[in-house]
Amino acid sequence: MNKSSAVKYPITARLLHWVMAVIILSMLFLGVSMIQSFAPWQNVALSLHKSFGTLVFILVGVRLINRLLFKPPALPSDLPHWQAFAGRATHVLLYTAMIAMPLSGWLMQSAAGLEVSVFGLFNLPLIAPENIKLYSLSRELHGLTAWLFFGLILLHIAAALYHKLIRRDDVLDSML
Amino acid sequence: MNKKPTKSNHPKSNHLGDFIALIKNDRKRFALIGIIISALGIGFLFASGLTPTSKMTAQKFVALQEGSAPHEGFRRAHAKGICITGEFVSSGLLAQYSKAAIFQEGSTPFYGRFSIGGGNPTAPDLKSPVRSLALAFSQNNGRQWRMAMNTPPVMAVRTPEDFYEQLAAIFPDPETGIRDPQKIVDFFKAHPESAAFVEWKNNYKPTNSFSTEIYNSINAFYLVDAQGAKQAVRWQAVPQAVPNYNIAPDAPSDALQKDMAELLSKGAVKFDLVFQFAAEEDAVADATQPWPDERRKITAGTIFIQGAQAQKGGICADTNFDPLVLPSGIEPSEDPILRARSAAYAESYRRRARETLLGAGQ
Numbered sequence: 001m002n003k004s005s006a007v008k009y010p011i012t013a014r015l016l017h018w019v020m021a022v023i024i025l026s027m028l029f030l031g032v033s034m035i036q037s038f039a040p041w042q043n044v045a046l047s048l049h050k051s052f053g054t055l056v057f058i059l060v061g062v063r064l065i066n067r068l069l070f071k072p073p074a075l076p077s078d079l080p081h082w083q084a085f086a087g088r089a090t091h092v093l094l095y096t097a098m099i100a101m102p103l104s105g106w107l108m109q110s111a112a113g114l115e116v117s118v119f120g121l122f123n124l125p126l127i128a129p130e131n132i133k134l135y136s137l138s139r140e141l142h143g144l145t146a147w148l149f150f151g152l153i154l155l156h157i158a159a160a161l162y163h164k165l166i167r168r169d170d171v172l173d174s175m176l
Numbered sequence: 177m178n179k180k181p182t183k184s185n186h187p188k189s190n191h192l193g194d195f196i197a198l199i200k201n202d203r204k205r206f207a208l209i210g211i212i213i214s215a216l217g218i219g220f221l222f223a224s225g226l227t228p229t230s231k232m233t234a235q236k237f238v239a240l241q242e243g244s245a246p247h248e249g250f251r252r253a254h255a256k257g258i259c260i261t262g263e264f265v266s267s268g269l270l271a272q273y274s275k276a277a278i279f280q281e282g283s284t285p286f287y288g289r290f291s292i293g294g295g296n297p298t299a300p301d302l303k304s305p306v307r308s309l310a311l312a313f314s315q316n317n318g319r320q321w322r323m324a325m326n327t328p329p330v331m332a333v334r335t336p337e338d339f340y341e342q343l344a345a346i347f348p349d350p351e352t353g354i355r356d357p358q359k360i361v362d363f364f365k366a367h368p369e370s371a372a373f374v375e376w377k378n379n380y381k382p383t384n385s386f387s388t389e390i391y392n393s394i395n396a397f398y399l400v401d402a403q404g405a406k407q408a409v410r411w412q413a414v415p416q417a418v419p420n421y422n423i424a425p426d427a428p429s430d431a432l433q434k435d436m437a438e439l440l441s442k443g444a445v446k447f448d449l450v451f452q453f454a455a456e457e458d459a460v461a462d463a464t465q466p467w468p469d470e471r472r473k474i475t476a477g478t479i480f481i482q483g484a485q486a487q488k489g490g491i492c493a494d495t496n497f498d499p500l501v502l503p504s505g506i507e508p509s510e511d512p513i514l515r516a517r518s519a520a521y522a523e524s525y526r527r528r529a530r531e532t533l534l535g536a537g538q
Contacts, residue, residue: 032224035523036233038336038516043500043508080194112525113312113495114320120504123319132494136529150220158213165205166198 006170007073014175016063023052023059024098028150050105051119057102064095073174076167083159090155097149104142111135232337234519238527240343241295241520248536250297252524254308257291258433259490262444264313266477270451273407274399276505278313278321279476286313286479289492290386290436293326301432302382302423309391309413309447310497311479322501324517325391325413327380331463332370336516342367369464381421385435387445387481388419395499395517396460396509399451408454408509410467413447413479436484445481450474461510496525 008014027049034045075084106127109116113130115123128134163171199206225233241252268281278284292299293306310324333339345363348355364370383389391413398406428434439445453472459465487493500508500518508514 029220029223032220036225036235036519038232038234038237038512038519040510040512040515042515042519114501117319130494132529133533135494136526136533139526140530140533154213154216157216158209161209161212165209166202 006173008174008176009072010066010070012066013063013070013072016059016066017175020056020059020063020098023056024101024149025153027052027056027101028146028153031146047117050109050116053102053105054116054118054124056098057106060095060098060102063098073170076169076171079167079169087159090152090159094149094152094156097145097152100145101142101149104138104145108135108138108142111138232340232516234516234523237336237340237343237516237520238523240340240347241524242527243295243347246527247295247297248531249528250295251291251528252295254291254293254306255295255297256299256301257289257308257487257492258436259287259289259485259487259492260436260481261285261287261483261485261491262479262481264311264449264477264479267475269474270399270476273401273474274505275402276321276399276503277319278503279505284313286311287491287495288312288481289487289495289497290432290484292432298429300429302384302427305377307382307386307389307391307432309386309389310492312492312495312497312501313503319503320501321503321506322495322497322499323393324497324499324521325393325411327389327391328373328376329390329392329394329412330372330376330466331394331513332364332373333367333513334369334462334464335512338367339513339516369462372464372466382423383419383421384423384427384431385417385420385439386432387417387436387439388415390414391447393499395463395511395514396454397502398507398509400505400507406507408458408460409451410454411449411451411476414450416446416448416478433484440482440484447479447481449476449479451476461512463511463513496521498522498525 009017030045030049034042034049037045075087106116106124109124110126110128111131111134113126115126117123160172160175163169164173225231225235238252246252247255263283263285264278265283266279266281268279270279271281273279288309288311291308291310292301292304293308294304306327308324308326311322313321331339333342342360342363345359346355364374393411396408396410399409400406424431436445451474452467453474454460454467455471458467458471485491498518498521499514502508
């Protein structure tokens with residue numbers, strides 16, 4: 001009902017948010033399953049993972065620039081300070097994870113001496129020399145960040161539902 | 177509309193007490209949120225394999241390979257080896273079947289590794305039943321080609337699950353540490369598809385040198401030409417030197433490595449890279465089935481090995497010779513063992529990389 005009255009994020013921001021949400025969630029689920037799988041799709045999954053990871057890296061750049069161009073809708077004025085703070089902190093961490101995931105992935109491939117092929121169209125340049133220690137550091141960072149990222153996303157979804165179902169305010173609607 | 181948040185009539189509070197009161201007033205809706213978040217979380221745990229599963233995984237496989245006392249910092253399989261460098265000189269004969277730059281007439285530098293089977297980095301060279309040649313070619317377009325070839329021409333089994341059972345039968349009992357030779361005999365009996373492998377095993381005579389073995393791709397791949405036409409192939413590195421089967425009983429533990437260093441001090445060690453073309457009726461996705469010997473063979477070129485170095489700090493030390501690192505113009509076949517090799521190599525690489533990072537040394 002109050003959808004129409006909600007101050008919405010600009011359409012560009014909403015589009016970027018939902019497109020990236022779908023890609024990132026798919027990538028997290030694909031990532032944790034493909035590293036253990038012996039299934040025939042494993043190799044295809046790996047190359048899709050790398051290609052879409054590059055896409056996310058490009059999109060997060062576009063999103064950050066776009067974010068500077070508008071003023072996001074204000075939070076409800078009666079929102080407790082700690083919740084507003086938690087929201088802001090989560091958003092900063094989500095952006096950090098969105099950058100850290102593709103960057104550590106690119107770094108680990110480079111440190112393993114491999115160029116990342118993006119949808120078979122072009123290759124990303126190597127950003128590090130072949131080095132097993134650097135590989136390990138970036139590989140473990142990639143894995144660890146994936147779990148933290150997923151935790152943050154759960155927190156983000158829980159908070160959105162809390163705004164919609166419990167507080168019944170406009171916060172979720174502003175992104176729909 | 178876009179006004180800044182200002183103090184409203186609602187009293188602001190930083191106390192958790194208000195939040196808890198809110199939960200008490202709206203239990204059902206909170207429960208709904210809890211269910212949604214839990215479902216997502218459990219789904220993720222399930223996907224990550226943290227939940228118990230009967231599926232074969234790369235982690236289970238490598239855990240079996242390394243046993244209870246892994247050699248930290250070393251490859252889980254083929255732990256002992258030496259690095260090599262050289263160049264591949266293409267004959268140009270394969271260029272019409274694959275658009276890979278390496279098959280154009282000319283030469284491509286490579287580095288690689290000779291190794292023996294097993295997870296022990298100090299095992300005596302001549303005791304190992306398997307020897308390997310791994311190569312990494314760097315084409316000037318940046319797309320690498322990595323291969324890991326072994327002395328057996330075929331696998332004993334056709335699925336990763338059976339391969340796991342085969343290894344479990346070969347390895348000593350994890351509880352008692354005792355190896356039961358009857359187990360592997362029973363395994364081969366229970367797996368008739370292992371016939372070609374067993375026949376090779378019974379007839380294979382090791383030579384006294386890495387330079388005189390035949391190394392096989394084992395799994396099949398496709399060559400893809402400029403028009404997209406595919407041809408299933410397997411390949412072998414065939415030695416140009418004459419084999420010598422006389423192995424001195426008092427040969428040192430590093431006999432094969434010493435021999436290679438000595439040969440290279442006199443000149444290049446040469447192999448022909450020979451591709452075998454499958455016919456329509458040949459099993460492409462089944463690494464247990466050899467293709468008839470009369471199938472067409474084309475020599476893609478010659479491998480000139482020119483230098484060798486210890487693997488500790490050597491050029492091959494940091495490389496995972498993943499057979500699925502392929503240039504455009506070569507594609508994997510549907511062979512499930514090929515995926516399993518790639519996934520298990522990656523897990524082995526991750527483990528030894530972590531150990532190396534934490535200070536374990538080769």
